[in-house]
Amino acid sequence: MKLKINNETCIACKLCEMVCIRDNIQVIDKKAVEVDNGGLF
Numbered sequence: 694m695k696l697k698i699n700n701e702t703c704i705a706c707k708l709c710e711m712v713c714i715r716d717n718i719q720v721i722d723k724k725a726v727e728v729d730n731g732g733l734f
C-alpha cells in the first residue's frame with residue numbers, strides 16, 4: 694500500500710512516525726516520507 698502524504702501541509706510533528714505499527718514512515722528534513730515496510734503490504 695502506498696501512503697498518501699501531503700508535504701504541502703505536513704508540519705513535521707512526527708505523530709504519524711510515532712504511531713505507525715509498521716515503522717513505515719519517518720520525518721526526514723522536516724517532512725514525512727514513506728520508508729521500506731518490508732513488503733508487508
Ligand code: SF4
Nearest residue numbers: 703704706707709725
Ligand atoms: S509529521 Fe506526519 S502527522 Fe505530522 S503533519 Fe506531517 S504527515 Fe501529518
